[in-house]
Amino acid sequence: MITKINDHYYNLTDFKHPGGDIAISHAKNRDATILFNTYHPFNKHTILKRIEKYKIDEPKTNKIITPKQFKFDSEFSNELIKEVSIYFKHKSNKADNTKWLYIYITTSLHIISLYYFILGYQLAIFIEPFLAWISSVNYFHDACHFALINNDFINTFFMYHAMFLSQPYDWFHQHNLGHHSYTNIKEIDPDSHSNTMTKTIVKLGKKYNISYKPILLFIWSIAVYDLLFIEPIKSYINNYYNNNNLLFDKNNTYIAICILFKCIYVLVYLIIPIYHYSFPLCLLYVLISRSIFSCLFMTFTQVSHNQIILNGNNKDWYKHQLLTTSNYATNNRLLFYLSGGLTNQIEHHLFPFINHCHLPNIQPIIKRVCKKHGVLYIEYSTYQKAFNHYIKYLLT
Numbered sequence: 001m002i003t004k005i006n007d008h009y010y011n012l013t014d015f016k017h018p019g020g021d022i023a024i025s026h027a028k029n030r031d032a033t034i035l036f037n038t039y040h041p042f043n044k045h046t047i048l049k050r051i052e053k054y055k056i057d058e059p060k061t062n063k064i065i066t067p068k069q070f071k072f073d074s075e076f077s078n079e080l081i082k083e084v085s086i087y088f089k090h091k092s093n094k095a096d097n098t099k100w101l102y103i104y105i106t107t108s109l110h111i112i113s114l115y116y117f118i119l120g121y122q123l124a125i126f127i128e129p130f131l132a133w134i135s136s137v138n139y140f141h142d143a144c145h146f147a148l149i150n151n152d153f154i155n156t157f158f159m160y161h162a163m164f165l166s167q168p169y170d171w172f173h174q175h176n177l178g179h180h181s182y183t184n185i186k187e188i189d190p191d192s193h194s195n196t197m198t199k200t201i202v203k204l205g206k207k208y209n210i211s212y213k214p215i216l217l218f219i220w221s222i223a224v225y226d227l228l229f230i231e232p233i234k235s236y237i238n239n240y241y242n243n244n245n246l247l248f249d250k251n252n253t254y255i256a257i258c259i260l261f262k263c264i265y266v267l268v269y270l271i272i273p274i275y276h277y278s279f280p281l282c283l284l285y286v287l288i289s290r291s292i293f294s295c296l297f298m299t300f301t302q303v304s305h306n307q308i309i310l311n312g313n314n315k316d317w318y319k320h321q322l323l324t325t326s327n328y329a330t331n332n333r334l335l336f337y338l339s340g341g342l343t344n345q346i347e348h349h350l351f352p353f354i355n356h357c358h359l360p361n362i363q364p365i366i367k368r369v370c371k372k373h374g375v376l377y378i379e380y381s382t383y384q385k386a387f388n389h390y391i392k393y394l395l396t
């Protein structure tokens, strides 16, 4: 297990990562400087000392992938990290009891709704996708960031419970290694790449006097299939996600598990309804329910990274995140729960390993440090304002 951190090479084959094999695999055969610094900002110096014994010379055979790099040692980032670490000095940064209660209630309700969906109840067409969203966004996203609990087994358990959204192996490449590490860098960030495609289609529609509304509704309705099937299958064939993120541990059980879960998805959401309805009605049943889920996913995830500065060129990783990320409606508690805390996107991007339940509490700290250092902090007071900015980005 060869990796590179802060210009040094390591062989971590014998190193037992507390996050488990799946966490350390992220770093395999790639420059893990961004991952290491952003997931261990509070104790990075201690960890570097601990892994000192695994240092090696530059390997001649292993090719280390090094996309664009950033700096992690500015006066601004050091103060930001120090201030946030003081907040967590005596408390866990993982899910608190309220968050677990919320996960328990929403997940239980979703399982009940899924049961009725499988039985073919028509009301479940609308209720199941809604509950699928509000439950999964509150455990899957955090679990895949290792932000749910400091227990490798439980964290992994929750990663595998959102087959209607994504599988962990696919999500790691799409989200952790692509979107979070290289936010808004089109060639590497899959979200930025798909946003650019949406922009092209909307602008083409504008040329032929077609409103952006039906175009956007159509793209948002089918987006989840791209995340679930098209991009992952392309990556299994190409060995790269979005052409730039090298797959880790390809040809092992990870991909077999992904394919198994995709088959279960097809069985539950596409094949079983055929037993209850004629084919045209079944198609409607499936299309409506999956479109609702896909639109909910896109509604809460697409309005936070549409800054005009698409290719932020700031060398400081923390400043780059602040230039390319924005918050919306952070005073709206209902939206906070419905979005799984995505309203605090800035805090999430700066500290992805911190559970969403803590983000509103560290927001004032981050705003204060940004203000002191004259760093832009972009937030919209309402969802509508963030959405308007997104549309402006698509149309210009």
Ligand SMILES: [Zn+2]
Residues within 6 Å of the ligand: 141, 145, 175, 180, 348, 352
């Ligand atoms: Zn995330």
